[in-house]
Amino acid sequence: MIKTEKVLHLKSSRGRKVRVVREHYLRERVPCFSSLCQAGCDNDGKVLPGDLTHYVVPDAEVVVNFLEVLELTELQGVVFTQTACQALHSKGRRFYNRLKSLLRDPRHDCVLFANEFQEYSYRPREKGESQERWQSRCVYAAAAWYYHHLAGMMSVVMVTEDQEAVSRFSSLNSGVFVISFQDYLQNFWPGLQAAHELYASISQALQEKEAEDSSREFSEHLPAEVLEAGIKSGRFIQGTLNVSKHRAQNEALVTNEGLSSKNPDLSGGVLVFGSKSRNRAVHGDAVAVELLPRSEWRGKVTALTEGQAEEKSGEDGETKPMPTGRVVGILQRNWRDYVVTFPPRDGTQNQSRNSQRILAVPWDRRIPKIRISTQQADALQDHRVVVRIDSWPSTSLYPNGHSVRVLGRAGELETEVQTILLENCIHVAPFSEAQLREMPLNSPEQPWSVDPVEAGRRRDLRETHLVFSIDPRGCEDVDDTLSVRRLAGGRLLELGVHIADVTHFVSEGSLTDLEARSRATTYYLADRRYDMLPGVLSADLCSLLGGVDRYAVSVLWELDAQSLAVTSVWFGRTLIRSSYQLHYELAQALLNGEEAEVPELARLDPAERHAKLSELTEALEKLTHVARHLRAQRDRGGALELEGVEVRAQLDEEKNITALVPRQPLEVHETVAECMIYANHWVARKIQEAFPYQALLRRHPSPRQELFRPLVETGRARGFAIDTRTNKALADSLDRAVDPQDPLVNRLLRMMATQAMSQAVYFSTGAQPEDQFYHYGLALDRYTHFTSPIRRYADMVVHRLLTAALLLEQGAEPGKTPAGNKDLEELSEHINNRNRAAQRAQKLSVGLFQCLFFKERDPATDPRCVADGVIYAIRDNGVLVFIPEYGVKGPVYMRNKEGQVATTGPDGTCEWQSGSVRRYPDHIVTTSGCGSATFRLFDHITVRISVLSTNCHADTLNLEVISNKPHCGPAPPKPGSQGRSQLVQEVVRLAEEAQEKAAQHRPKLSREEREYRQSRTPNLYSILEEIRELALMDPDAAARVCAASV
């Protein structure tokens, strides 16, 4: 090792230049990470393959400016130099972290070469040499080193944006090429359109940035050290900027979980009003704010605005002035990819010959318009385009960005669905070939079979246990099965839950594992789903289908047959063969003693069939008996039934999302769910005991009492006392709050209760005190997710933890130590975040379908646009209604923009007249010259539904009151009836027609369409079945989906 000195010129915080001399150690051996290496480098980890045509070494400037292009997985054999890496680091942590994750990700074929530690490639900086010139000299030396180190077996291409470097270095070494990045992409990757477009778009933005004028629009941000000191001293407050959805122009709140503990005044956050005060902060950024003097504090605007039904707080009326501040600096930008729409050209936008700067409008209203320089402004009109923000200088009213790719024409179904995915950062490209290569083979020629060695390691239940599954009709991915049998001459009962052994097939850290981890869940949209795992696992080898041998992870309880108290529990890996694949209706029919055809028994002779049938029926009965007992136990503890009797426990299981809305309430739904809850609970106990500080559990925090206020007040308006002090009290009082005249009353109250709840979340046991482990909704002290490893990554983590716990117990060497508390907490955050994204996307896609449905109709003439709505909240200028027929919630204004109010004639028909509105706690009164009208909580009124289209954002439904009497059209369809599935059917049909029509003009699907249409079922019927079963169009769906994550 050689010691040299490295001289750095740094700028101090006061702007002085400081010369720092650092010892710099050079080594002869620095790993090259190439599989061609003959020199015996210590190449630990990812290596570059040897079968490429070349390796490419980008210089510092290319890495700093075009990292996005280098992030494309198609580019192979990329060597990042330490020099480039450091240059990126000085651009900002965010960029540096992106490079780090790129280097870690096995899907990207790139490595890091520590060129400045390598004795022969290190080049000290010369006196007077500019930083840029020195950097390119270093990178060239690194490229040349590679070529020689690999004995000329691999050509090396250095790419740079510096023409001078090209001419300086090109002729020095025969196997080392130096070309511009643009030439490189054109010559080596002519077909990689995405790279070319990205390159063009970024370099355009860079050019524009240089030509920027300099009149200042905003005050400068304070430097990081000043912010840090200010936060420490309490002069500044740090938090996350949340822009108001409904008043995005002016209102934003800076919130921070820790704020209220320090200063109760700030528990509601700090209001940032107006764009000058927001000072270029974008929704989601971590910012530092300075409070304004009290005299400048103001309140939030509270009148009802578009689509406001979903807001959590029932606050209304004039809010008091609250702490108000201005942004003084940005701690961290949290920019993501944004979908924007290029507005129609009206000639007022700045146009030069080659390029145009267009103000594109983000789909998310909370994001400011973004200035994009593009040469394709005409072609992009009315298209949805993915863009990234590059910078927001203080001299510019808007941030500058560049386009990444085009999604399609605004308003088309496919474009809109891709928009929803992108806006929620859901990336679901088809599984790559490399991932699929990891999958076990199972084809007609080479069917998969149980490995005898593996079988020897497992408890074999195939002959001893009657195992069966109960799922929705036609379910493909069966991840749970059940068994129940008598032991010890009837003194004991053994209950068994057997879950697909997914982690047997997906080893930790494999490509499939990484993909599943980054997806974290299967995504369900209204017309399709994106699976977390490849089909060969989810629908085949992991699916516990009937009549085939499958690996499982089982929990077996021995219960006292009389008291049902647990006498012992066994956990472990098993081998099972499910005997029956039942669906809910069939299982219930057997329980009810009805005639039912069990397909598995169809071929048997009558005597045998009878024997088997009674064996199965007896098992189902025992199961029901046990589940009733378990449910009663939880009920005593205060378990909540959030959404109507029929499917209560179902809500707790994402697995059973397909069973959320049965045609009729069946007890067997509850029975299955109860067993799953039991298994999850016991596994939670097991892993928490084994790993007290690093187990993945799921907690449901008690709700904040103030959020129950609207529920309590609404209940009171109808004469019900809702007690929210404990989950038990709430459950009991909700049970009593029933209006025999109107079943909707109870449903709405439960819906409001659900709204007030916080969401259940995953966490690491080391990150919370034990009293926070409680699951409020299920009334259990510990809970986790174990029963759906096919569609939830959390369950896969839990399976691994359980396996490790069992190995530990046996004193065996655990294969891999489980992740530590910090890593696990980070993973939990990621999964929670993805689950929220999945819910938002699902909700948005339902909304999309609703709008598409009504868009096709003329609200003035079509009777389907008129519906019955129930008032569930009162606001200053209107009410919120719920429309059971379509599952729509939304605001109905009693005063319109012209200041007219809705008054009613003798038959209840509304007319718009100038007048006034007066709000009371439980009703609202409109008065005009012609009389007055009263609208009360829980009143049924008639509304007309139409669509508000804006082109740049998602369409929304507009609800208009037309009568204060209930709607008396055709009888409203009963829950679960055809009305809603027809809605979806109709929309899908129209979309398919439109697509066919479009296909006549467009020879093939766009790249995005092909890329993203991953598991879209081609068969229309099955799509409809799935939607129906998912019940996404059901009135309760949105609320239920929320509850589903309990």
Ligand SMILES: [Zn+2]
């Ligand atoms: Zn080597």
